[in-house]
Amino acid sequence: MNxxxxxxxxxxxxxxxxxxxxxxxxxxxxxxVSVDFSSNWKFRKDEASIDHVVKQKxxxxxLPHSWNVDDVMDDTPGYFRGATQYQNTIYWKTSWxxxxxxxxxxxxxxxxxxxxxxxxxxxxxxxxxxxNIDITNNLVRKENVKNTxxxxxxxxxxxxxxxxxxxxxxxxxxxxxxxxxxxxQIHFADxxxxxxxxxxxxxxDAQANAxxxxxxxxxxxxxxxxxxxxxxxxxxxxxxxxxTVRKKESLKPHAYSNFRLDLTDIVQPRLWSPDLPYLYxxxxxxxxxxxxxxxxxxxxxxxxxxxxxxxxxxFLNGKALKLIGASRHQDFQGMGNAVPEELQIQDLVKLKAxxxxxxxxxxxxxxPAILKACDSLGILASVEIPLVNxxxxxxxxxxxxxxxxxxxxxxxxxxxxxxxxxxxxxxxxRPHFPKDKDRQEKYFKSxxxxxxxxxxxxxxxxxxxxxxxxxxxxxxxYHRTGLTxxxxxxxxxxxxxxxxxxxxxxxxxxxxxxxxxxxxxxxxTEYGADADYRIQASKPxxxxxxxxxxxxxxxxxxxxxxxxxxxxxxxxxxxxxxNSETREESMPHINTKGLLTWDRxxxxxxxxxxxxxxxxxFVKIGITHGGKWGVRTDPxxxxxxxxxxxLPIFSxxxxxxxxxxxxxxxxxxxxxxxxxxxxNLSRGSHRVKAVAFYEGKLSCVDESxxxxxxxxxxxxxxxxxxxxxxxxGDNREYIDSMGNRWFPDxxxxxxxxxxIKGEKYRMKNTGRENLGTDVNIRGTGEDPLFQTQLQGLExxxxxLPNGDYEIELFFAELDGPNHKENLLYDLEQQGxxxxxxxxxxxxxxxxxxxxxxxxxxALSEVGAFKVLHRKFPLQVQGDSNLTIxxxxxxxxxxxxxxxxxxxxxxxx
Ligand code: GCB
Numbered sequence: 001m002n003x004x005x006x007x008x009x010x011x012x013x014x015x016x017x018x019x020x021x022x023x024x025x026x027x028x029x030x031x032x033v034s035v036d037f038s039s040n041w042k043f044r045k046d047e048a049s050i051d052h053v054v055k056q057k058x059x060x061x062x063l064p065h066s067w068n069v070d071d072v073m074d075d076t077p078g079y080f081r082g083a084t085q086y087q088n089t090i091y092w093k094t095s096w097x098x099x100x101x102x103x104x105x106x107x108x109x110x111x112x113x114x115x116x117x118x119x120x121x122x123x124x125x126x127x128x129x130x131x132n133i134d135i136t137n138n139l140v141r142k143e144n145v146k147n148t149x150x151x152x153x154x155x156x157x158x159x160x161x162x163x164x165x166x167x168x169x170x171x172x173x174x175x176x177x178x179x180x181x182x183x184x185q186i187h188f189a190d191x192x193x194x195x196x197x198x199x200x201x202x203x204x205d206a207q208a209n210a211x212x213x214x215x216x217x218x219x220x221x222x223x224x225x226x227x228x229x230x231x232x233x234x235x236x237x238x239x240x241x242x243x244t245v246r247k248k249e250s251l252k253p254h255a256y257s258n259f260r261l262d263l264t265d266i267v268q269p270r271l272w273s274p275d276l277p278y279l280y281x282x283x284x285x286x287x288x289x290x291x292x293x294x295x296x297x298x299x300x301x302x303x304x305x306x307x308x309x310x311x312x313x314x315f316l317n318g319k320a321l322k323l324i325g326a327s328r329h330q331d332f333q334g335m336g337n338a339v340p341e342e343l344q345i346q347d348l349v350k351l352k353a354x355x356x357x358x359x360x361x362x363x364x365x366x367x368p369a370i371l372k373a374c375d376s377l378g379i380l381a382s383v384e385i386p387l388v389n390x391x392x393x394x395x396x397x398x399x400x401x402x403x404x405x406x407x408x409x410x411x412x413x414x415x416x417x418x419x420x421x422x423x424x425x426x427x428x429x430r431p432h433f434p435k436d437k438d439r440q441e442k443y444f445k446s447x448x449x450x451x452x453x454x455x456x457x458x459x460x461x462x463x464x465x466x467x468x469x470x471x472x473x474x475x476x477x478y479h480r481t482g483l484t485x486x487x488x489x490x491x492x493x494x495x496x497x498x499x500x501x502x503x504x505x506x507x508x509x510x511x512x513x514x515x516x517x518x519x520x521x522x523x524x525t526e527y528g529a530d531a532d533y534r535i536q537a538s539k540p541x542x543x544x545x546x547x548x549x550x551x552x553x554x555x556x557x558x559x560x561x562x563x564x565x566x567x568x569x570x571x572x573x574x575x576x577x578x579n580s581e582t583r584e585e586s587m588p589h590i591n592t593k594g595l596l597t598w599d600r601x602x603x604x605x606x607x608x609x610x611x612x613x614x615x616x617x618f619v620k621i622g623i624t625h626g627g628k629w630g631v632r633t634d635p636x637x638x639x640x641x642x643x644x645x646x647l648p649i650f651s652x653x654x655x656x657x658x659x660x661x662x663x664x665x666x667x668x669x670x671x672x673x674x675x676x677x678x679x680n681l682s683r684g685s686h687r688v689k690a691v692a693f694y695e696g697k698l699s700c701v702d703e704s705x706x707x708x709x710x711x712x713x714x715x716x717x718x719x720x721x722x723x724x725x726x727x728x729g730d731n732r733e734y735i736d737s738m739g740n741r742w743f744p745d746x747x748x749x750x751x752x753x754x755x756i757k758g759e760k761y762r763m764k765n766t767g768r769e770n771l772g773t774d775v776n777i778r779g780t781g782e783d784p785l786f787q788t789q790l791q792g793l794e795x796x797x798x799x800l801p802n803g804d805y806e807i808e809l810f811f812a813e814l815d816g817p818n819h820k821e822n823l824l825y826d827l828e829q830q831g832x833x834x835x836x837x838x839x840x841x842x843x844x845x846x847x848x849x850x851x852x853x854x855x856x857x858a859l860s861e862v863g864a865f866k867v868l869h870r871k872f873p874l875q876v877q878g879d880s881n882l883t884i885x886x887x888x889x890x891x892x893x894x895x896x897x898x899x900x901x902x903x904x905x906x907x908x
Contacts, residue, residue, distance in 0.1 A: 031285075031296045033182040037088065037103070038063035041174075046083040046152075061086075064106075066173035066336030068155075072581040073589055075778040079169065079581050083154040086174055090147045092139055100183045100221055101136045104194075106176025106367070108153045109337070110161060115150040125161050125400055127170070128364035128386060129407040131194040132181070134221075151178075160396035162404070163386040165430060166363060167591060168329055169579045171336040176367060184294040186226055186286060189219035191256050193403075195410035196297055200282055201464060202416065204303040206318055210266035212301065216259050218286060220251035227251075228294065232261050232284040234301065242266065242280065271317050272302030272416050274357040277378030279416070300375050302416025308466055308489050308521035310514075314568040316380070322562060323380060323569025324613055325351055325358030326595060327526060329578035330366045333599040336579070341369040347575060348373035350596060354606060355613025359417075360491075360525055360571040363388050363425050365408045374417035382468060383412055384422030387454075390430040393446040398453065405454055409461045421465050423454045425525075426472040426493060427483070444481045451486045470525040475513055484517055491525030493573070497542060498529045503556035507564070514566050521568055524561055528573035528593035529553040532586045533603050533625045535784055536733040538632075538646060544771055545586045545784070546732055550593075550605050551648065555672050558612050572609070576600055586784045588776035604648055611650040611673035617699035619656060619692035622648030626739035631681050631710045635751070638714035641721070642682035645708070650674045653692035653699065661687050683710040683720055711743045713752050716801045716880070724753065724798075724900040729760040730771060730788035742785055742897060748797045756883075758793030761814055761894070773814040778866050785897050786812040786867050792892040795885040803905035805874045807884065810897040811856065815839045816864025838864055841891030847874070847884055855889065867896075877906075 043061045065086075071079040090101075103114060109127030113120050116138035124131040139147045155172030163170070183189075188197035197217040204210040212234065220226050231246035243263050251257050261284075270278040280301040286294040306316045314323050328347060332339045344367050351359060359379050361370065364386040374381045385404040391397060405423055412418060427447055433439040451469060458467045470491030471478045478484050492513060497503030506527070513522060530543075531550035540549035554572065561570040577587075577594035590598060595606040607620040624630075633643040649656060651670045658665045658677055668675050679688070689703045712721040727734050727742035734742040748754035763770045772788035780786060789812070816838035838859055845852040858868040876882050882900075886893035 031184070031293050032187060034104075035180040035182065036177060037090075037180045038177045041065070041086040041088050043067070043086050044084065045080065046085060063177050064173070064175045064338035064340070066171045066175050066338040068169065068171045068173070069334065069336045069338075072169050072171070072336070072579055075588075075776060077582070081155050081157060081170070081172065083152065083156065084172065086151045086153065088149050090139065090149060090180070091144050092141050092147060094143045096141070096182065098185060099136075100134055100181075100185060100187065101139060102181040102183055102189075103133045103135050103149070104130060104179040104181050105132075105151065105174065106130050106178065108151065108174045109155050109170060109172055111154050111156075111158065112174075113152040115152065117147055125158075126404045126407070127155070128366070129194060129404060129411055130176070130368075131407075132190070136221075159392045160394055161400050162391070162397070163363065163388045164390050164392065166386070166388040167580045167583065168363065169331065169336070169581045169589075171331065171338075171579075173336065173338055175337040175339075184286075185222040186218060186220050186228060186251060186288070187295040188216060188284070188286070188297055189256065190217055190410060191219070193407045193410040195407075195413070196299075198284055198297055198299060198414065199410070200299045200301060200414045202301045202303055203464070204269060204271065204305055206305070208268045208271075210269045210303050212263040212266065212282065214261040214263070214282065214284065216261075216284070217256050218249070218251060218259065218295075219256050220253060223253050225250055225253055227289045229287045229289075229291075230259055230261060230284070231287065232263065232282055234263055234266065235281050235283060236270075237279055237281075242269075266303075269303040272304040272378070273316055274321070274378035274380065277302065277376060277417075279375060299414045300372075300416060302375060304416060306380075306419055308523075308568050310517075310519050310521045310566065312565050313521075320565075321357065322567075323358035323523065323571075324558075324561065324609075325356035325360070325379065325569075326354075326572040326575035327360040327362040328366070328370070328575045329362065330370075331579050331598075333597075339367075341367060344369055345373045346600065348377055348379060350600065350602075350606075351379060351575060352377045354595070354609045355615070356609070358382075358569055358571060359575075360384075362525075362571075362574075365412065368412065371412055371415040371417060375415050379417055380419050381415070381417045382420030382422055383408060383418055384425065384468070384470075387424045387427060387450075389426055390432065391427065391447055391450060393432075393443065398450055401450065401454060402457055405457055406461060409458065413462060419465055420468045420489060421458050421462065422468040422470060422491070423458065424451060424469045424483075426470065427451075428474065428477050428481070429472055448482050448486070451483055455486050466521075468523070468525075473509065475509075475516065479516060484520065489521045489523055489568070490517065491523045493526035494524060495527060497553055497556065498527075502542075503553055506557055507560040510560060510564055510567060514564075522566060523568045524557075524570035526573040527554075527557050527570065530585060530592045531594070531603055531605055532592045532784065533597055533601075534735045535586060536624065536630070536735070537731060538733075539731065544732055545592065547604050548648075550603070551608055551674070554605050554608055555674070558609075559672060562612070572605075584776040585774050586787065588783060604650070607650040608674060611652050611670070614652060617653060617692055617694055619649065619651040619653055619690045619700050619702045621688055621690050621702050621704045622650065623704075625735045627705075628707045628709055628735065628739060628741055629681070630733050630741045630743060631683075631708050632743070633710055633713040633718070635713055635749075638712070638717045640682060641710050641712070641718050642680060643710055645679050645681050647677045647679045647688070647706075648674060649677055649690050651690070651692050653694055654696075655693045657691040657693070659687075659689040659691070667693075681706070681708045681710075683708055709741050715753060715798055716751075722902055726898045727785055727788060728755070728895045728897055729758075729790035730784075732771065732784070734782075734784045736782050736785065745790065745898075751799055753798040754796070755790055755793050755895075756795045756797060758790040758895075761789035761791050764815075773865075775814070775865050777812055780867050786810060787814070789814055789894050789896045791894045793886055793895055795883050796895065796898060797881060797883045798900060799881045800876050801905050802877050802880055803875075804903040805876060805882070806871065806901040806903060807874055807882075808869065808871045808899040808901075809845070809884075809895060810899075811858045811868040811870075811894060812866060812896050813838065813841075813858045813864040813894075816859065839891050841894065842889040843891075843893035844887040844889065845870070845884060846887060847882065852884070856893075858894075873903075 122133040233244040496505035537546035576596035577598040631643040712718040
C-alpha cells in the first residue's frame with residue numbers, strides 16, 4: 001500500500017493539532033508529525049486454534065480491528081486465540097531524510113512482534129497499553145522504495161501475561177490505531193514505556209498556590225552533542241499565556257537526557273472539578289541553537305487537590321464529594337474492542353448525562369480518548385492493570401505486571417481526571433491449589449508479595465495519586481492474608497442481593513468492613529445485577545434478570561452509598577452490557593449488568609441513576625423494549641380488553657402528576673426517586689405525560705406514547721385479541737427479537753386459558769433462585785423464552801369461540817450433558833457440578849382422540865438445549881374449547897412456549 005498522506009492528523013496521542021500535509025510537498029513542518037497508518041492492512045490468521053478451522057484467506061482490514069467479532073457470539077464454545085499477522089507497506093520519501101520514523105501502536109492484544117523488511121525488531125507483551133518502535137534504521141531509505149511492515153499478533157493464553165482469566169473476552173487484534181510518528185533527530189521520547197516522554201505534575205494547595213513540575217526525557221538520535229532550548233508555556237483555555245519557562249540543555253549523542261522544568265507561583269488558578277472541569281494547557285517545545293522548532297507536545301493541566309478519608313470519604317478541592325459512576329468495559333456490539341474513538345467518547349457523555357462524576361476504567365487501561373474525555377467532561381477516574389482473579393507465581397509474570405503498571409502510569413500520567421492507580425481485581429477469586437491448603441497459603445503469600453512490589457512501584461512512579469486493590473466479598477480472606485493493608489484505598493466488589501443474600505445485606509457488609517478496617521478509605525468498586533432488557537417481571541425476584549429487579553437492587557445500593565459518609569463512592573457494574581464469551585445465562589456471551597445495553601441504549605436503571613444524581617429537575621417515564629407494553633386483564637375487565645399496568649416513573653421532583661390521554665390520574669410523591677404507577681390501559685396506543693413539581697412549581701415534563709398489548713383473559717368475550725403468546729413455566733414477560741411479547745403462563749381457570757397440572761422447571765444442583773436453566777439454547781437468540789419450561793403438564797386448555805386457529809408448540813430439553821462451567825462469579829455455586837444427565841422423555845400430543853404428534857422426543861430429534869418447534873392448523877367447533885393433551889410415554893411431558901393465532905372466527 002502506498003501511504004497517501006492526504007490528511008495528516010497530528011494527535012501526538014496527547015496534543016491535538018490539526019493540519020493537512022501532502023505527500024508530495026517538499027517541506028515537512030517542523031516538530032512532530034503523526035501520520036495515521038491504520039488503513040489497508042493485509043490480515044490473516046496463522047495457525048489453528050481451539051477447534052476453529054483457520055489458515056484463512058488474506059483480508060484487507062482497517063484499524064481498529066478485531067478478529068473475534070463473530071466467533072464470540074456463536075454457539076461453539078471458545079473463540080480464536082492464536083497467531084495472526086497484519087502486513088502493510090511504507091514507501092520511503094526523500095523528504096524524510098532527516099527524520100526518525102517511529103511506529104506507534106495504540107494497542108495489540110496481547111503479544112505483538114514488529115518485523116520490518118523481514119527482521120524482527122521489537123516484541124511487546126500486554127494487550128492494553130501502547131508501544132513505540134523506532135524503525136528508521138530498518139527501512140530502505142530510497143525514494144519510493146517499498147518497505148514491508150508486519151505486525152504479528154497473538155491472543156493465545158500465556159501464563160506469564162495478565163489477564164489469565166476474567167469475566168470478559170480477550171478480543172484479539174490491533175484494536176487501536178497505528179500511527180507513524182515523523183520526528184526530528186531530537187525529540188521527546190520515553191525509552192521503554194510507550195509514553196510521550198513528558199510527565200506533568202500540576203499541584204495546587206488550599207491557599208490556591210499552584211506549581212507545575214514538568215519532568216521529561218529527550219532523545220538525541222544524532223551522532224553529535226546538541227545544544228537545545230526546552231521551553232514550556234502554560235496557557236489558559238482561551239490560549240492566553242500565563243507563564244513560560246525555558247532552559248538550555250546539552251544533549252549527549254545517541255542518548256536520552258532527562259530534564260526538569262518548574263513553573264512556580266501560578267497565582268489563583270481556576271480549579272478543575274466535575275462541575276467546572278477547567279483545563280489549562282502546557283505546551284512544551286524543543287528548539288535547536290538556531291531557534292528552529294524540533295518538537296512540541298501539548299498536555300492538559302487541571303489544578304485540583306484531593307484526598308480520601310477513612311471516616312469522611314472523598315474530598316476534592318477541600319469539599320466532600322461522593323464519587324458516583326460506573327465501571328466501563330471497552331467493547332461494543334458488533335465490534336469487539338475495535339471501537340472508533342468517537343463512539344467510545346459517547347460512553348463518557350452518557351455517564352456525565354447520568355449525573356456520574358466517576359469512572360472506574362476496568363479491568364485494564366483503555367483508549368487514551370476515554371481519559372481525555374474524563375478530563376474535559378469533569379469525570380474523576382481510576383485506571384488499573386488487568387491482574388484479575390489469579391496470578392502465576394513466576395518472575396516472568398511479575399515482570400510483565402511491573403512493565404504494564406509502568407506503561408499505564410507513564411502513558412496516562414498527564415490526565416488530571418485520574419485520582420487512582422489500581423493493580424489487582426478479586427485476586428483471590430480463583431485461588432490456586434484448592435486441595436493443598438499449605439501450598440495454597442504459599443500462593444497467597446506470593447500474591448501479597450507481588451502486591452507489595454506493585455504498590456512500591458506505583459508510589460515511586462507517582463506519589464500524587466492513591467493506589468487501590470479491588471477485592472470481592474470474602475473480606476476475611478483478604479484481611480487475614482494482609483492484602484487489605486497494602487494499598488492506600490481498598491475497593492470492594494459487593495453483590496449481596498444478586499449472587500446470594502439480600503439487597504439489605506449490602507449496608508451491613510459495608511459497616512462490617514469499615515469496623516474491621518477503620519483507617520482504610522473504602523470505595524465500592526463494583527455492584528450490579530443482570531438486567532436483560534428483554535425481560536420484565538411484575539414481581540421481581542433475585543436472579544430473574546429482569547430490569548425491574550435491577551432497578552430495586554440499584555435503588556437499595558445507591559441509598560447506602562449516598563448515606564454512609566465513610567463510603568468514598570461507588571461504581572456500578574457496569575456502564576453498559578459487555579461481552580464475556582464464556583458466560584451463558586439469559587443472553588449467552590453477554591454480561592447484562594449494564595445500565596446501558598451493549599449498543600448503549602439506556603435501560604430503566606440508567607434513568608434511576610439520573611433521578612438520583614442529576615441536580616437539575618428530572619422526570620422520565622420508564623421504557624420497555626421495543627416500546628410495547630404488556631397489560632394483563634382480569635376476569636372483570638375481559639369485555640373492555642383493558643387491564644392494569646405498573647408504570648415506572650423516575651424523578652427527583654417533590655411530586656409528579658401523571659396524565660393519560662390528556663386526563664390527570666392524580667399526583668404522587670416519588671419514593672427513593674421513583675414511583676410505580678398502576679395505570680389502567682386498554683389495547684392500543686396511549687399518550688402519557690409526567691409533570692414534575694418542585695416546591696409546588698411545574699419544572700419539567702416527560703411524554704411518551706405507549707403501545708399496549710392486552711393479554712386476553714376471556715378469549716370469547718374479548719373480541720380483539722389476535723395472538724396469544726405464552727412463556728411457559730415462567731413468571732416473567734419476554735419480548736422477542738420481532739418485538740413480540742410473551743406473557744407468563746397461568747393455571748387454567750374456567751372461561752379462560754392455561755395449563756392443567758405441571759410445574760415450573762428448576763435447575764438441579766443449585767441453591768440459587770432460578771428460573772429455568774442458565775445454559776445457552778443453541779440455534780436461537782431467544783434464550784429466555786426456551787430456558788424456562790413447564791414440566792409434567794397434563795394439558796393446555798383454551799376456551800375459545802369456534803373458528804380456525806394455528807397453534808405453535810416449542811420444546812427444549814433443559815437437562816443433558818453440557819460444556820458449561822459454573823460461573824466463577826456466582827460464588828454460591830462453586831463446587832457444585834454442572835452437566836446433568838439427560839432426561840429420557842417421550843410423549844404424544846393429542847386433541848381429544850386425535851393425535852397431533854406421536855412420540856415427541858426433543859432429545860433424539862434435535863438434541864439437548866435446542867428448540868423443537870411444531871405448528872398445527874386447527875378448527876375449533878362444538879364445545880368451544882381447545883384442550884391439547886400431553887400423554888406421557890416415558891418420563892414427563894414438557895412445554896417451553898406456546899403461541900395461539902386466531903385465523904378466522906365462525907359466525908354464530
Ligand atoms: C466481578 C468481577 C467482574 C464481573 C462481575 C460480574 O466481581 O470483578 O469482572 O464481570 O463480578 O458480573 O459477576
